Amino acid sequence: MRRFLRSILWLPILLALVAFIAPSIWAQSPTPTPKASPSPGGVVRGYLFYSPFCPHCKKVISETLPAFKKKYGKQLEITLLDARDPSNYAFLLAIEEQAKVPPQYRGVPFLVIGHHILIGELDIKEHLEEVIEYYLQQGGVDYLIPPDAIKKIFAPPTPTPTPSGVKATPTPLPLIHIAYFYTTGCNECEQAYYDLEYLKSQYPTLRIHYFDVQKDAPLWEWLGEKNHIPANKRLTTPAVFIGDDYLLGRDVNYENLEALVKKYQAKGAEPFWENWDREEALNSILNRFRSLGPLTVALAGLVDGLNPCAFATLIFFISYLALTGRKGWEVLAVGAAFALGVFFTYLGIGFGFLKALQSIPSLQKLSKVIYALTAVLCFALAAGNISDFVKVRKGNPEKMSLRMPIRLRRVVNRIVRQSMQVRYLVPISLITGLLISLIEFTCTGQVYLPTIIFMMGVPEMRGKATLYLMEYNLLFILPLVLIFVGAFFGTSSGQLSKLLNRHMVTIKAATAFLFLCLGAWLVYAVLIQ
Incomplete structure (x- = not known):
């Protein structure tokens, strides 16, 4: 993946959003209003969102960043944020949303320095020096949000205490079961995985069932037949099935997934595929193989x-x-x-x-x-x-x-x-x-x-x-x-x-x-x- 985004307009919106969500936190902070301002001592500071399962992230962390750290020394400070952490991922989603990152360019490694975003190993390797030099000429740049404040601002919601101090017991909601099909090594599938895992932290009734399309192709075929999906689109990954709905390929993004979860939040969604007809699916595949x-x-x-x-x-x-x-x-x-x-x-x-x-x-x-x-x-x-x-x-x-x-x-x-x-x-x-x-x-x-x-x-x-x-x-x-x-x-x-x-x-x-x-x-x- 290669994309170099220079986006300045999205930053004030994001900062206004952060200030709105957590005024109390920022009131306690030494800097009352967060902004991308010159860093004391001319230091360039930023974040790298990564996943330990992402080979490109590993190369950036083990090879690219150390090389730049060696060159710039204390003038460069990059904080690593694990995208699997719900708070970090919420922060990443907020940046992606405000920067209007196209769905095809979402993913990790995702580097943010000041007003600049670099996505993907090649993008970071080719353009990081340019970004560092740009901000050094400006006297450095500070974090958009102090790293230790991210978890406080973007923490998952918790039940609101009642006046007596006892947590309110919410009305039990039915479970929402999702069938998710992926292919090993597929970038879109990895991104969908992060989206689903984050949704789990936001919606406790969500239950995700993971299926490798290489091993579970007959089940995908059965679901495709049941949902009248065209033959040429079957076995596509990533793919999500929930209730009477499904999402395929690039349509599997956070916005669409959350919309479906909200749709089924009140009535729930059963794991209807548990009693699927394997023989029927295999026959369908064999017919198309012929x-x-x-x-x-x-x-x-x-x-x-x-x-x-x-x-x-x-x-x-x-x-x-x-x-x-x-x-x-x-x-x-x-x-x-x-x-x-x-x-x-x-x-x-x-x-x-x-x-x-x-x-x-x-x-x-x-x-x-x-x-x-x-x-x-x-x-x-x-x-x-x-x-x-x-x-x-x-x-x-x-x-x-x-x-x-x-x-x-x-x-x-x-x-x-x-x-x-x-x-x-x-x-x-x-x-x-x-x-x-x-x-x-x-x-x-x-x-x-x-x-x-x-x-x-x-x-x-x-x-x-x-x-x-x-x-x-x-x-x-x-x-x-x-x-x-x-x-x-x-x-x-x-x-x-x-x-x-x-x-x-x-x-x-x-x-x-x-x-x-x-x-x-x-x-x-x-x-x-």
Whole structure:
């Protein structure tokens, strides 16, 4: 998350609010009216709201702040405020509300110095020095509120004593049960967690039931069916279900949550999901698994396996096998080793790319950008394949634009020639498949990576990403396996070359169609988010 807010207008409002809520506290304070004024001795003072479970907070606390503390010494004083503490969180909410921080930028680490707010590890790292220098030139800046006064001002409400000094017994209110679904590592989910925990401190009858969407997807599906939630929005996180209402994604914020809690405060909300129909939910998920998603992945893998880049290498490989006198079962053994090398290489690349995407801290926030950029790439590749389709139809396949560069093609051919000159051909073929796959990825990866983005965009497919990567890569090596089987039965490289040329138009048309479908779906994913 990266956002640099310079907000001056919100400060007087916040200070007026604080003065209104706790006049007695400020009457006892050495400074009767709180304000962001120059600090005695030219010290820059501020707060860092953090969570011990937030990796970005840990980096800021252990690396960024110590570096600035070392540089500025006693001129810098940052007080750490644990966002899990109800008083600290109430203070944070007040700042966010008055500064009108957009929902997508809420979260920790959250640094406040004077009139400036820095949100997120990158923002703090890149702009903290600028803020410190600004206030040092002003003679320093004091805390908006002394840290030891925060708990007094923003303490949770307590029952009001009766005139006799005995606490009034409030009328018992029914319990309000909330089902909250989260994903580990999701920033929005973490923010929703803090909101819910703070609400618990404000509304004692609130009971929150936490569900990991990876483990409790069937329950989410059942709730989605019960609430008539569109299929493309199911398994979204964060998600909250209470009574007959629900909130999804960015709608899960403090204001909306509190509004729902107030709605059910008098009548309560039962944990209606306790008797849910697991079988019904599983059937619903299975029915949607049988829809377009898996078919698209299978089609993408097969089309990628028929890619002219990969096909040309296979033809050269087969011709060199024949030239060196390899035939029969030796061809099958070499082919199996080569295919395994290709399979495991592409599977490894797929897992690596998938993990890289999943490790992005703000993946859900960036998803629109990622999908939009990938959609543009898909449409560009579709246009390139349509252009190649026209060139092949006109009898000019050598003019195709989407093909492996000649320099890389020569490297591949050299690897094939050298691999045929060794004694232990089968294990060397495994390594050859690995090396050639890495080189060819500049060409074949055009389909693979957008397909992984597609899988990440379909909620039902995220949890089964490993299976879909296996499916894709099995379909990818299927043409390769069939070619080696054909070579075993006597199919020559010349016949394979003719087969490729004969069906080049079809392959290009299918590839263009695939990219158009992926691009269209990604545009749809951007629009519905």
